[in-house]
Each structure stands twice: as structure tokens, then as C-alpha cells.
Amino acid sequence: MAEVALLEKYLLIGALLFRIGLVGFFTRRNTIIMFLSIEMMLQGVSVSLVAWGRYHNDWGGQILVIFILTIAACEAAIALAVVLSLFHKAGALDIALWQTLREDNQPAFTDPKMPEPRGDDPEWPKLTPAGIEPTADPDEIIHRMHV
Amino acid sequence: MNTLLAMIGGATLLFAAGLWLSLPRGRAPGRALGAVVVAAGLGLFSAQTVSLGSAIADVVFYLIAALTVISAVATISFRNPVYSAIWFALSLLGTAGLFLFNGAQFLGVATIVVYAGAILVTFLFVLMLAQPEGQAPYDRVSWAAPLSAVSGALLVGLLTFVLADVFQNPVVEERPVAQVSEAELADGVLADQHMATLGRWLFGRQLVSIEVIGTLLLVALVGAVAVVGQIHHRERGGPMHG
Numbered sequence: 001m002a003e004v005a006l007l008e009k010y011l012l013i014g015a016l017l018f019r020i021g022l023v024g025f026f027t028r029r030n031t032i033i034m035f036l037s038i039e040m041m042l043q044g045v046s047v048s049l050v051a052w053g054r055y056h057n058d059w060g061g062q063i064l065v066i067f068i069l070t071i072a073a074c075e076a077a078i079a080l081a082v083v084l085s086l087f088h089k090a091g092a093l094d095i096a097l098w099q100t101l102r103e104d105n106q107p108a109f110t111d112p113k114m115p116e117p118r119g120d121d122p123e124w125p126k127l128t129p130a131g132i133e134p135t136a137d138p139d140e141i142i143h144r145m146h147v
Numbered sequence: 148m149n150t151l152l153a154m155i156g157g158a159t160l161l162f163a164a165g166l167w168l169s170l171p172r173g174r175a176p177g178r179a180l181g182a183v184v185v186a187a188g189l190g191l192f193s194a195q196t197v198s199l200g201s202a203i204a205d206v207v208f209y210l211i212a213a214l215t216v217i218s219a220v221a222t223i224s225f226r227n228p229v230y231s232a233i234w235f236a237l238s239l240l241g242t243a244g245l246f247l248f249n250g251a252q253f254l255g256v257a258t259i260v261v262y263a264g265a266i267l268v269t270f271l272f273v274l275m276l277a278q279p280e281g282q283a284p285y286d287r288v289s290w291a292a293p294l295s296a297v298s299g300a301l302l303v304g305l306l307t308f309v310l311a312d313v314f315q316n317p318v319v320e321e322r323p324v325a326q327v328s329e330a331e332l333a334d335g336v337l338a339d340q341h342m343a344t345l346g347r348w349l350f351g352r353q354l355v356s357i358e359v360i361g362t363l364l365l366v367a368l369v370g371a372v373a374v375v376g377q378i379h380h381r382e383r384g385g386p387m388h389g
Contacts (some may be wrong), residue, residue, distance in 0.1 A: 005197040006249070008314045009208060011195060013245065015306045016189075016216050017238075019299040024223030027170055027289035031275055032228050036235050036348055038268070043242050046258075048178075050251045057335040059348040062251050063356075066349065069254075069261050070360045074367035078264045080273045080373035087277040088378050093228075094285035103190075 003055055010051030018044030031086065031093045035079045042072050100143040108139070151311055155195060159304030161188030169224040170289045178224065185220050189213070192303070195311045211248060215241030226286045232270050238262050250337050251344055276377035 017040055024037030046065045053061020083093070090097040099109050161184055168181025193212070199205050218238035225231045239262045246255035289295075338344045349357060 002200045004290065005199050008310050009193075009196050009199070009212070010245070010249065011301075011310055012192065012307060013212050014214060014346055015303050017219055017242075019303050020216070020219045020223060023166060023295045023299040027292050028223060029285045029288070029290065030228050032270060032277075032281070033223065033231050036222060036231060036270065039262070040222065040235065040238065043239070046254075047242060047245055050246055050249050050254060053251075054249050054336055057337075059336060062254055062336065062345065063353055064347060065251075065254055066257070067356065067360055069257060070364060073260065073261060073266060074363055076269060077367050077371040078374065080269055081371040083273060084277065085374055085378055088381075092283065092285065093277055094283070096285065097301075125229075127362075 007051050007055045011048055014044045014046075014048035014051065016044070017041070017047060020044075022071050031083050031095050034095065035076070035083070038079075039072060039076070042068055100139050108142075151195065151315075152193060152308065155304050155308045158188050158191035158195070158307070160240045161185075161191060162303065163300035164188075166220065166300060169220060170292040170296065171224065171226050171287050172292060173288050178380050181224070182217075182220070186213075186217065188300075189216055192307055195307055197314055203271070207323060211241055211244040214238075215245060228274055228286065229271070232267060232274065236263050236267050239267070250341075252341050256274045 006089065019039040021040030021044060025034050028034055028037065046068050049061040049064050049068075051061075053059065086098065087093055096109055165181045165183070165185030165188055166175045168184060171178075173210065191268075199208060215238055218234045218241060221234040222231050222238060225234060239258060241256040243255040243263075246252075246258060333339075334344060
């Protein structure tokens with residue numbers, strides 16, 4: 001079989017898998033799909049490594065892929081533990097709920113396209129105002145909602 | 148050269164447009180069209196590569212490759228995360244097929260066992276634990292979809308151009324098989340005794356790495372248990388860092 005053609009095709013597939021994973025990581029907001037995208041990027045690198053190993057007739061590529069497999073298992077264990085922990089705090093898998101972790105000079109993200117939640121607001125009893133209402137930092141209010 | 152550039156440019160445009168169309172964008176239509184456009188772009192990309200030399204090998208390779216990449220696109224474009232996980236499993240099967248096609252038999256089977264059998268099932272468990280009912284609003288919109296799709300497709304296009312340029316005018320002549328010595332072939336990646344040779348490499352030259360990676364697995368296990376254990380600790384009302 002033409003070894004050069006094989007290498008070229010595998011490098012192209014590896015690059016495609018890596019980029020698709022990258023696009024998925026950048027665009028999707030569900031934390032679990034973001035982690036699936038990371039695994040897909042690892043797959044892209046593995047495909048390229050196996051192809052290079054075949055081309056050079058060297059076992060190093062396949063050995064590295066075995067190590068990548070192990071790293072992926074470690075990463076999945078810790079990532080899923082963190083996702084579960086985040087879900088328990090915020091009540092949703094949306095990564096935008098954690099935007100209070102952004103840097104100071106970044107603007108807050110508001111999603112205008114988000115559909116309104118169903119159901120009416122509950123009726124709260126009206127209390128007599130006691131003193132001036134304190135002003136709160138909007139970031140802190142978002143932060144308090146899920147801590 | 149100019150034809151090559153035009154073809155790869157067209158493939159990049161098609162791939163970017165298809166990716167953008169198929170990503171979730173609220174109620175906007177066109178996701179089926181996106182899949183067709185992505186397939187067209189992939190076809191145009193693959194037309195730039197050199198043939199494997201035999202028609203059967205080409206057909207088998209393109210079938211496996213199409214399965215892998217199209218499932219990968221479906222993984223990032225489906226709104227329901229459970230469907231995404233299933234498509235990712237299909238993409239993994241395709242990757243395992245690619246490994247087998249390249250003579251990496253152990254890796255092909257290990258990918259199915261470790262990824263599809265263990266990691267993906269864990270993902271599904273967490274999805275069932277954490278997924279609220281129905282489609283969540285945050286699964287229906289994407290961040291900066293056009294920009295990501297264009298940048299991703301541009302990088303692939305650039306790489307395809309470099310690859311096609313290098314491999315259609317090879318700088319280095321391919322070494323004929325006859326010049327490879329018998330000992331090299333018997334010990335190389337296409338050896339008859341695949342597992343025996345791989346095992347000799349893994350537990351001979353890479354022995355220290357195996358020890359290190361085993362320790363890393365243990366550390367990751369302890370870390371995961373510590374992170375999850377904190378949830379239960381907090382729910383029982385104990386101090387955060389007891």
C-alpha cells in the first residue's frame with residue numbers, strides 16, 4: 001500500500017477530528033458536550049500519531065496513543081466529578097452560570113435569545129419598607145444564586 | 148497550483164458554512180442543509196488527497212473516514228446531549244476502524260473497550276444524573292458559532308493545502324520495501340506478532356513511563372473521589388473543608 005498516501009489521508013482525518021472538537025468546545029454551552037469535544041480532540045491527535053508511527057515503522061506512535069488513552073480516562077474521571085459538583089451548586093449544566101469567574105475587565109454575558117421560563121412568578125407578601133434599599137453588585141447577586 | 152488553491156478554498160468555505168448551519172442556533176432552520184454542505188466540503192477535501200493505490204482500499208478507507216467525521220460533526224451539532232454522546236460513540240467506532248486499517252490492532256480494540264465501554268458510559272451516567280427534563284435552553288444556542296466555524300475550517304484548509312503541496316511533489320523519495328531489512332520488518336509496527344512486539348516495547352523501553360502513568364491513574368482516582376465526596380459532605384451540613 002502506498003505509505004505516503006496513507007499518511008496524508010490520516011493526517012487530514014486527524015486534523016478534521018481535532019478542529020471539529022475545537023469548534024464544539026468553543027461553541028457549545030453544555031459542560032458535558034464540552035468535555036466530549038475535548039475527548040474528540042484527543043482522538044484526532046491519536047489518529048495522527050498512529051499514522052506517523054506506521055510511516056516511520058516505529059512503535060512510539062502507538063505507545064503514545066496508549067498513554068493518551070490513560071490520560072483520557074484520568075481526565076474523564078476528574079472532569080465528571082467536577083461537572084457533578086458544578087451541577088449540584090448551580091442546578092444546570094450551563095457553563096454561562098459560572099461567568100462570575102471571568103476577569104475584571106470583561107463585560108458580563110447576557111443572552112437575549114434565551115426563551116422565557118414557563119410559569120408565573122409566585123405572589124410574595126408586601127412588607128412595609130424599612131430604610132433605604134442597599135445597592136448590591138450585580139455580579140455578586142448572580143454569584144449568590146448558585147453558591 | 149491555482150486549481151488546487153481554488154479547490155481547497157471552496158472546500159474550506161463549504162465546510163465552514165456547513166458547520167455554522169448545523170450548529171444549534173435557537174430556532175433558525177437549515178440544520179439538514181448544513182449536514183449536506185459539510186458532506187460536500189469533506190468530499191472536496193478528500194478529492195485533494197492521493198489514492199491508496201487500490202480501489203477496494205480507497206472505498207473502505209473513505210467509508211470509515213466518512214463515518215468518523217460525520218459522526219463527529221453530529222456530536223457537536225445535536226441539541227440533546229444524550230444524542231451527542233451516542234454519536235460520539237459512533238465516531239469512536241470509526242476511529243477504532245481507522246486504527247485497525249492502519250495495522251494498530253491493539254489500539255483499535257482498546258479504543259472500543261476503554262472509550263466506548265468505560266468513559267462514554269460514565270458520561271451517560273452523569274447525563275442521567277444531571278440532565279434536567281426536556282431540552283434545556285442553553286443547549287439550543289451556541290457561542291460565536293460563525294467565528295468558530297470559519298476559524299476551524301480555515302485551519303483545516305491550510306493544513307490540507309500544505310499536505311497536498313508536499314505530497315504531490317514529494318521532496319524525499321519513498322524508501323522501497325526491498326531496502327527494509329528483515330529484522331526491521333519483524334520488529335516493526337506491521338510485525339506478525341503484534342501483541343508480543345507491542346508488549347515488549349511497552350514493558351521494556353517504556354517501563355518507567357508505565358509506572359508513572361499507573362501512579363497518575365491512582366492520583367486521578369483519589370482526586371475524583373475527593374471532589375465528589377465534598378458534595379455529600381456539604382449536603383450533610385458539615386464544614387466546607389473539614
